[in-house]
Amino acid sequence: AQRxxxxxxxxxxxxxxxxxxxxxxxxxGSPELFWYVQYSRQRxxxxxxxxxxxxxxxxxxxxNKGETSFHLKKPFxxxxxxxxxxxxxxxxxxRALTFGSGTRLxxxx
Amino acid sequence: DTGVSQNPRHKITxxxxxxxxxxxxISEHNRLYWYRQTLGQGPEFLTYFQxxxxxxxxxxxxxxxxxxxxxxxxxxxxxxxxxxxDSAMYLCASSSPxxxxxxxxxxxGTRLTVV
Numbered sequence: 431a432q433r434x435x436x437x438x439x440x441x442x443x444x445x446x447x448x449x450x451x452x453x454x455x456x457x458x459g460s461p462e463l464f465w466y467v468q469y470s471r472q473r474x475x476x477x478x479x480x481x482x483x484x485x486x487x488x489x490x491x492x493x494n495k496g497e498t499s500f501h502l503k504k505p506f507x508x509x510x511x512x513x514x515x516x517x518x519x520x521x522x523x524x525r526a527l528t529f530g531s532g533t534r535l536x537x538x539x
Numbered sequence: 540d541t542g543v544s545q546n547p548r549h550k551i552t553x554x555x556x557x558x559x560x561x562x563x564x565i566s567e568h569n570r571l572y573w574y575r576q577t578l579g580q581g582p583e584f585l586t587y588f589q590x591x592x593x594x595x596x597x598x599x600x601x602x603x604x605x606x607x608x609x610x611x612x613x614x615x616x617x618x619x620x621x622x623x624x625d626s627a628m629y630l631c632a633s634s635s636p637x638x639x640x641x642x643x644x645x646x647x648g649t650r651l652t653v654v
Contacts, residue, residue, distance in 0.1 A: 434581075464642070473543075473645050473646065473647045473648070475644075476642040476643070476644075479641070516581050516582075524587055525641055526584045526595070527572075527582070527643060529582050531580050
């Protein structure tokens, strides 16, 4: 069965501190991996995907197929990064997403 | 077209009543998805359309749930004989047929409360 584990429900850091949001997945085939973010009172939106290998808003995520992990990192957290973050693999066919339970990132001033 | 639109935003209904939600996807998107999200959890996949064809239904979708996308544009999700356990946020998403544009765009959701 497809499964996504985000072990931290809440991650609280101070502004300027490094951040790592963990994601481990169990998924058949070769999924595409995404991070979605939901800021307060806003809709769920894409943050980044593993195939584009981009840095978005200072965030990066490295896919480790051996460890089946896709951790999200940012070297210096900003207050505006406070949000709910979801890791979500997707099969390349129907592209339906399997979401983790999410990690709430709280960046304190 | 400013994105995926869902109506209503909130719905309160009595147990046993039927409810229907609507989703208008981004116009050029041929794929449409419904998800359900309960408190403290990530969204869970319910069903998926490619154009007007419903290609997959999750086991979460009981017989009381039905979804349609009659002309391959907007979609409706109906819940018959609602139960308190149906209380959740119902999310709609759409995505492009382009293989290089695989991201899903989400609506703001319909929050259902069954009393």
